[in-house]
Every structure is written in structure tokens, then in C-alpha cells.
Amino acid sequence: MSSQDIPEENLPVAQDTTQVAVADEKHPFADPGLPPHEHRIQDIDERAAKRSERAVALLFTVSMLATVGFIASYVTIPHDKSVFVFPIGHLNALNFALGLTLGLALFCIGAGAVHWARTLMSDEEIADERHPIEAEPEVRAKVHADFKQGAKESALGRRKLIRNTMFGALALFPLSGVVLLRDLGPLPGTKLRHTLWSKGKLLVNMNTNEPLRPADVAVGSLTFAKPEGLEEHDHEFQTEIAKAALMIVRIQPDNIKDKRELEWSHEGIVAYSKICTHVGCPISLYEQQTHHVLCPCHQSTFDLSDGARVIFGPAGHALPQLRIGVNDEGYLEALGDFEEPVGPAFWERG
Amino acid sequence: MSTTTNSASRSREKAPAGEKIADWADGRLGIYTLAKANMRKIFPDHWSFMLGEVALYSFIIIILTGVYLTLFFHPSMNEVEYHGSYVPMQGQLMSEAFKSTLDISFEVRGGLLIRQIHHWAALIFLAAMFVHMMRVFFTGAFRKPREINWLFGFLLFVLGMFTGFTGYSLPDDLLSGTGVRFTQGAILATPIVGTYISMFLFGGEFPGDDFVARFYSIHILLLPGIMLGLVVAHLILVFFHKHTQFAGPGKTNKNVVGMPLLPVYMAKAGGFFFLVFGVIAVISAVAQINPVWAIGPYRPDQVSTGAQPDWYMGFAEGLIRFFPGWEVNIWGHTLVLGVFIPLVLFGVVLAALALYPFIESWVTGDKREHHILDRPRNAPTRTALGVAWVTMYMITLVGGGNDLWATHLHLSINAITWFVRIFFFVGPVIAFILTKRICLGLQRRDKDKVLHGRETGIIKRLPHGEFIEVHEPLSQDALHTLTAHEQYKPVEIGPAVDENGVERKVKGSEKLRAKVSKAYFDEDAQIPKPTVEEYKEITSGHGHH
Numbered sequence: 001m002s003s004q005d006i007p008e009e010n011l012p013v014a015q016d017t018t019q020v021a022v023a024d025e026k027h028p029f030a031d032p033g034l035p036p037h038e039h040r041i042q043d044i045d046e047r048a049a050k051r052s053e054r055a056v057a058l059l060f061t062v063s064m065l066a067t068v069g070f071i072a073s074y075v076t077i078p079h080d081k082s083v084f085v086f087p088i089g090h091l092n093a094l095n096f097a098l099g100l101t102l103g104l105a106l107f108c109i110g111a112g113a114v115h116w117a118r119t120l121m122s123d124e125e126i127a128d129e130r131h132p133i134e135a136e137p138e139v140r141a142k143v144h145a146d147f148k149q150g151a152k153e154s155a156l157g158r159r160k161l162i163r164n165t166m167f168g169a170l171a172l173f174p175l176s177g178v179v180l181l182r183d184l185g186p187l188p189g190t191k192l193r194h195t196l197w198s199k200g201k202l203l204v205n206m207n208t209n210e211p212l213r214p215a216d217v218a219v220g221s222l223t224f225a226k227p228e229g230l231e232e233h234d235h236e237f238q239t240e241i242a243k244a245a246l247m248i249v250r251i252q253p254d255n256i257k258d259k260r261e262l263e264w265s266h267e268g269i270v271a272y273s274k275i276c277t278h279v280g281c282p283i284s285l286y287e288q289q290t291h292h293v294l295c296p297c298h299q300s301t302f303d304l305s306d307g308a309r310v311i312f313g314p315a316g317h318a319l320p321q322l323r324i325g326v327n328d329e330g331y332l333e334a335l336g337d338f339e340e341p342v343g344p345a346f347w348e349r350g
Numbered sequence: 351m352s353t354t355t356n357s358a359s360r361s362r363e364k365a366p367a368g369e370k371i372a373d374w375a376d377g378r379l380g381i382y383t384l385a386k387a388n389m390r391k392i393f394p395d396h397w398s399f400m401l402g403e404v405a406l407y408s409f410i411i412i413i414l415t416g417v418y419l420t421l422f423f424h425p426s427m428n429e430v431e432y433h434g435s436y437v438p439m440q441g442q443l444m445s446e447a448f449k450s451t452l453d454i455s456f457e458v459r460g461g462l463l464i465r466q467i468h469h470w471a472a473l474i475f476l477a478a479m480f481v482h483m484m485r486v487f488f489t490g491a492f493r494k495p496r497e498i499n500w501l502f503g504f505l506l507f508v509l510g511m512f513t514g515f516t517g518y519s520l521p522d523d524l525l526s527g528t529g530v531r532f533t534q535g536a537i538l539a540t541p542i543v544g545t546y547i548s549m550f551l552f553g554g555e556f557p558g559d560d561f562v563a564r565f566y567s568i569h570i571l572l573l574p575g576i577m578l579g580l581v582v583a584h585l586i587l588v589f590f591h592k593h594t595q596f597a598g599p600g601k602t603n604k605n606v607v608g609m610p611l612l613p614v615y616m617a618k619a620g621g622f623f624f625l626v627f628g629v630i631a632v633i634s635a636v637a638q639i640n641p642v643w644a645i646g647p648y649r650p651d652q653v654s655t656g657a658q659p660d661w662y663m664g665f666a667e668g669l670i671r672f673f674p675g676w677e678v679n680i681w682g683h684t685l686v687l688g689v690f691i692p693l694v695l696f697g698v699v700l701a702a703l704a705l706y707p708f709i710e711s712w713v714t715g716d717k718r719e720h721h722i723l724d725r726p727r728n729a730p731t732r733t734a735l736g737v738a739w740v741t742m743y744m745i746t747l748v749g750g751g752n753d754l755w756a757t758h759l760h761l762s763i764n765a766i767t768w769f770v771r772i773f774f775f776v777g778p779v780i781a782f783i784l785t786k787r788i789c790l791g792l793q794r795r796d797k798d799k800v801l802h803g804r805e806t807g808i809i810k811r812l813p814h815g816e817f818i819e820v821h822e823p824l825s826q827d828a829l830h831t832l833t834a835h836e837q838y839k840p841v842e843i844g845p846a847v848d849e850n851g852v853e854r855k856v857k858g859s860e861k862l863r864a865k866v867s868k869a870y871f872d873e874d875a876q877i878p879k880p881t882v883e884e885y886k887e888i889t890s891g892h893g894h895h
Contacts, residue, residue, distance in 0.1 A: 024826060027882065028826060028829055028882060028885055028886070028889075029800075029826075029829050029830055029833045029882055029885070030826070030830065031599060031600065031601075031602065031830050031834075032599050032600075032826045032827055032830060033599060033600045034599060034600030034607065035599055035600070035827060074459055074460060079456070079457075079459050080435065080456075085636070088636050088637075091635075091636065091638075092462065094459060094460070094462075095460075095462045095463050095466070095634075095635060096635050096636065097635075098459075098460050098463045098635070099463050099466075099467075099631050099632060099634050099635020099636070100631075100632060100635045100636075102463070102628075102631045102635075103628045103629065103630075103631035103632035103634075103635060104628065104632075105628070106624045106625075106627045106628035106631060107624065107625055107628025107629065107631075107632070108628075109621065109624040109628075110621040110622060110623065110624030110625030110626075110627075110628060111621070111625065112621070113617045113618070113620055113621025113624065114617065114618055114621040114622065114625070116617055116621075117613070117614050117615075117617035117618045117621065118618075121613050121614050121617060122609075122614070123609065123614075124609075125600075125607050125608060125609065126392055126607070126608070126609065126610060127392070127600060127605045127606070127607045128391070128392040128592070128605060128606045128607075129604065129605055130592055130603075130604050130605060130606060130721060132719065133495045133590075133591065133719065181550065184550040184551070184553060185549040185550040185551070185552065185553045185554050185558075185560075186549055186554055187546070187549065188545035188546060188548075188549050191549075191554075191555055192545065192555070206651070224651070226651075232443055233429070233443070235429075237429075238557050238558075238559075238648075238649070238650055239554070239555050239556070239557060239558055239650075241649070241650055241651045242531075242555070242556055242557060242650035242651070243555075245650070245651035274651060275650075275651075278535065278675065278688070278689070279531065279532045279534075279535025279536055279538075279539075279670065279689060280531045280532070280534065280535040280556070280650075281528060281531060281532065281653050281657075282650065282651045282652060282653045284652075284653050284655075285655070296653055296654070296655040296656070296657060296753070297528060297532065297653065297657055298532075298670060298671045299671065299752065299753060299763050299767065300675070310675055312764055312767075313671075313675065313767070314670060314671060314672070314673050314674065314675045314688050314689070315675045315688075316675035316676065316677030316686060316688045316689075317675075317677055343535070344534075344535035344538045344539065344686070344689070345538070345539065345677055345684045345686040345689075346538040346539065346544050346545050346548075346684065346686065347540070347541050347542055347543075347544050347545065347683055347684060347685075347686075348545060348683065348684075349683075349684040350679065350682040350683060350684060
């Protein structure tokens, strides 16, 4: 570069090529080999090495103190105490103290070890030879010959009767294991087609546990109901409510677009399965103005004023409607079970 | 003869205790032969080689904390009333599984910390495996002889997803129960056998009272047992193959350059375990995760908004959210395509990643061992395919959280869902084209650097007034590093007729291979690397410009 200070025409041609900082001019891209090792300050200055040693020792000492702190926190801090930590907010004091001391104890061990390795252990790069993974041809030939010898001595190829019956036996015995899995559960049967609802079952408000009257269902409200007789303490409660959960809304009869929906309603009170027909989440968001309900899991949206048909999202079919009426005492009652399976679709659903 | 054995035994008697124990063990286990090959084993250094370590260490942390949690967790779905120290839940009905999770959080001192470490470590484990897998993919470390180890790693990632899922379902809280319900709904969508699998898995109808106990044995025994075996096999192969390294001075395909296991990597890698553990412990001290007491016990007729799986399941969640609700009813049966196709896609997208090494080796036809890593830019088509895959994955993650994007950014959920539906297909294509462009650009820049040197940023004015920018020639180290990569040529099918003029039969697969190979290695798919001649021509002339 210094040559550029001289006007170009005064430069000898040969001088230009010496600018190239390449050791091997014939093969400038060739591998120059491992670069020479460069010493760290700790390698040449014992005081620097001492400083590193003290730093590592300090880290290990902090770790010991942190472990003592962990035990002290465990013993002294009550487990329901809370503490304000800026900027995170209120935290459980015990959890915070234990986590911090444990974290510090572990981190300092790691930091100490890494600092030790980086500053005091030899950092000279060493090259190790690789050997091909494949075996040498002689080894390969020997193994093949041994195998052939062994196979021949077993007579597996010659005595076909033994071979075939052995394969048969080995293939059959895992069936026992498969058979043993049979009692994992019952066969599906028609279980997915029926719910607890049947003719005359009262609609019971999920929150108050009281049977519902038409007057309890106001326009614009969303009411959740269960069949009468199903109590939270029942053993089968979870499994039954997973199918029977009902949502009830009142829509002005004029606004109901679907003819069957109107027939199955009572004065505009309609009852639909709460279980989404996509993959079975309970639907819980209701938009009063449009009568749309939305499943918060995967956003399937149904129009309750139009037979609960799907208007958006991944659900494949409308929510099943429960036919309801009012009994002699003025309570809302089911007029039968759902006519189709509730919840997600399945192969036998048809 | 006798004198040598005597002196040998005498030197043994004087040996320090540690040596004596080692001798004893060697006589029974042959540890010296093992140590000879491995004690001073060389490992190369690069920051990206640490990602797999993060995965390994978080796996160990999960096992340690998991064993502790089993001491207090009751995997039972018996309904009990809560009377513990967490006041808002007093008198509530809940499963024993949920109650024991509350007890771990509120009655067992340090139990909450261990629970949080376990859960955080699981998230980090999956994330570390994902990033580690990307590192291996983009540097071509999966090539021969490491294809099987790639599959082991892939299996670990997939099993990790399911272990995580069965684990976070155990507390039987409202959020995880909703996830289990989703899984059951997806199982029901399987043609022919769906209802049977569901009945057998749940011991009857959903939720029944078996699944927590069954998930428990899957989560703590079956899956981690398989994973532990795979981790050991993965590590044995890492040792056996010896680690890959990037090109550089002194680094060839026939050697491995770095520092020895004892002492450097014992200290560095061993220390790194403590660093990872320490960081996860601090995270668990300050960042709450899965507060089941705020979520409540599971009820199949209740749900909360903003329900999200753990991040690694967001991909499955996204697929199921964006897919249209197709249902086909034929001959009295229902084909629930809207759920079943996402289920199949889930497997296909993952399988594509698993099989990639075999696809690439078929395209290149390269049967040699590769121990020198590619820089991603030097394999533009592979890198572009990888980025396309990641883009598809990320788009489905966005789809999995479409409700959160909608509420946080005040966007229409319908618009986001449509965006995901379109960009699931379009996004990867755009990503592919862009990535390939960027790779080619970077290759051109490398070529410029090799031929014209490094831009120094110094502007010089020559005596006659001309301004020139001074380029500094690269050292031979740098020249070698930037030109060490190999460039494949596209496969030729050869002439359509043989030497006698008779038409040659070319198999369809050969034609396909030639086409794909052209797409990979054609002139517009890679920039030819600079040759020595080009370099000499430029440097021997007056070429500063």
C-alpha cells in the first residue's frame, strides 16, 4: 500500500505482486496449517494467573455462601409470606429466596469452572486424526464369511420347516400382548350417541342448581344448564356433564331464521349443546346482538338464530339442539334426548 | 520376565489410592481401554455446538426435578374436597391429582420452586432441541456418517413433545384438561378406529377417571425411558463419529481440531451444566409458570379464554385452528377431514424434516463422509428449504395463538385466520426465494473479498487527483477458509442414445434426480467460487480497483 504514495508510472511492475500477503504464492488458497498458538496474559504473567485463580476461588466461595443462604431461607421464611420485588411485583418470598440462592450456588460453580478452563487450562489447539467409519475390506470380508459360516451351521436356510414355524411362532406371540390391552376400555357401542337428557327431565340452572322457568331466561343472557338429578358429587358427573352441558338463550321468535329451531324452542327460548362440534371445547362466548356464540379454543362461531350453523372457524357441523317445552308446573323440560351425537364428529356418526 | 512383573507390581503398591481404585476397576471393566480413546478426546469449539448441551442439561434437570415431584404427586382422579392452605379454593371439588399439585405448590417448602424448574426446563429443553436441530440442519452436519444420529435427535424432539404434553396434563387443571379434550376430539376424527382408540385410552368416555394415572405412567416411565436410551445412543454416536468442525486453517475432513475433554471440556461442559441449571433456577424464582391455583380444577363444561398449549404444541394447535371444517358424510360414515387432515399434516411436516438427509444424499449421490460443516450460504438450496420449513412452522405457531394476536394487536380473528390459511402455503415459497437470494448475495460478497480483499474504509488520493479505496488483501488463512467449500455440479443424465445410436432407457427416477440436482446446483443456484487463476490474474496486475 505504501507503493501508492508513488506515482503509478514510476513503480516497477514486480513490486506490485509483493503486496499479496500470502505465504504460498503458487497455491494461495491452500490450507496453511494450524496457526501458531498465541499466549494469553495468564500464560506469560504469573500475576494475571493469580488474579484468575482468585476470581475462580471467589466464585466457588460465593456458591458455598449461596447454599448456606438456601438452607437458611428454607428454615426461616414462612411459606405463605409474599415479597415485593421490583420490577416483577409480588412474589412468594420462600420461592424467590430458594430459587435465587439455588440459582446463584449453581451458576457460580459453572462460572468458576468455565473461567478456570478459559484462563488457566491450556488453550493450545490439538489436532486428532479421524479414521473412516467403514471397516477395512479385510474386516468386511471376514465378517461376511463368519456370518455365512454361522448361517450355514444353523441350517436355517436348508431346514425350511424350522425356519417357517419359528417365524410363525415369533409373529404370533405378540398377539397375546395386544389381546391383553382389550380391557383398557369398553367398546364404543352407542355411548357417544346418548346423553342424560330424556323426555321430562327438567333444565337445572348450573349456577343456582334450581330448575329453570321461562321467566328466568331473559333476552340477551346466556344460561348454562344441566339435567335434573345430576349433582357435582356424583361419581359420573364429569363424564355426564361432558356430553349433557346445555346453553340456553332467548331470541325474539321473529328473529329465528330456522323453522325447526323455532318448533323446538319455547317462546323463543332455545337450548343448544354447549360442547363444540369441532374437538369438544365448551362454548362460552355469546354475542347478544347477533346471537353468535364463539368457542374460545379454536374460534368456531355458530349462529344460534339460524340452527346454530357454523359461520366461521374449523367446526364441521352445527351444534345439536335440544327440543324443550314447559311442564305442568311451569318449568322448562326436555322433550327427549339430542337427536344427533353431541361434541366432535367421529367415523360412526354418519 | 519375572523382574518386570515384580517391578510393575511394586510400582502398583506404591501408587496413590486413586490409581489403585482405577487399576481395580480396569481389571474388571477394562476402563483403561475406554479412557485411552476418550479421556483426551478432542472437541472443536464454536458457540453453536453449545445448543445441544443446553438440551442435554435441561433433560437431566427435568429428570432430577421430576423424580422429586413424584414423591408428592398423586396421579388419581378421585374427587376430593380441598381444605389446604390456599384460601380461595376452600371446599372446592377437585381431583386428587389437582389437589396434590396445589399441595406441592403451597404445603411442600420448595415444592413450587421444583415444579417451576421442572416446567421451565421442559420448555427450554424443547426449545434447545429445536434450535440445535436447526444448527445441525443449516450447517449440513446431518450428512454421512451422521444420518442415524439425526434420526435419533429427531425422535427425541418428537418424544419430547409428547412427554411434555402428557406432563402438563397431569395436574388436571382447567387449561390442561381442555388440551386433553382437544386431543380426544382429534383422536375421534381418525377414520374407522378413532372411537375405539378414544375409549381404550380414556378407559371409556371422556374424561372418565383413568387418564391421569395412564398419562402418569407414560410421562414418567415409558417416554422418558425411551428418551434416556436415545440420549445415550445419541452421545455415543457423537463420540464415535467425533465432532464436526467449520473449515479453517489446519482443519481438514480427516482431522478434528480443538481442545481435549480432560481437562478443558470436563470443566467447560461440566461447568456449563451448572450454568444452565443456575439460570433455570433463577428464572423459576422470578417468573411464575402454570399457576394451576389461578386456573382451577378441570370441568368439561367450563373453559377459559386465551387457552394455549405449551409452545411446542402450538404448531399442532395452529394446524387445527386454521383448517376449514370439512366433513364428508358417505355411506353412513363421517370423514372428519377438518380435524384429520391437520393431524396427518402434523406428521407429514415433521417427517419431511426427518427424511431430509436422505433426500439430499439422493440428490447429490455423494457417498463420502463429511466432517467439515457448511456455512449456510454455501448450500443455498438447502438453506432456503430449511428457512421455508421454519417459516411454515412459525406461521402455524401464529395460527395457534390467533386469539392472542387478535386481542393484543386489536385485529380481527377472522383476518388472522385467513392470513394463516394463505401464508401456510405462500409464506414458505416467499421465504425460499428470499433466502436463496440472500445466500447468493453472501456468496458473491465472499468472492469479492477473496479476489479484491477486505474493504478498509480508507480513501486515498493519488498525486494526480484520483481517489481510490484501499482494499487490504486477505491472509492465506482467510483465503483458505472462504474457498474451502466444495461445489457440486448438477447430475447429468448423459446422452439420450448410446454409442451405437440406439435409444438409451433412462429411468423416471434418474430424470427426476437430474431435475432436482439442477435446481440445487445449477449456475443460478450457486455462485462459482473464485479460482486460483482468477485470484492470480487480479493480484498480479494493477488491480487495486
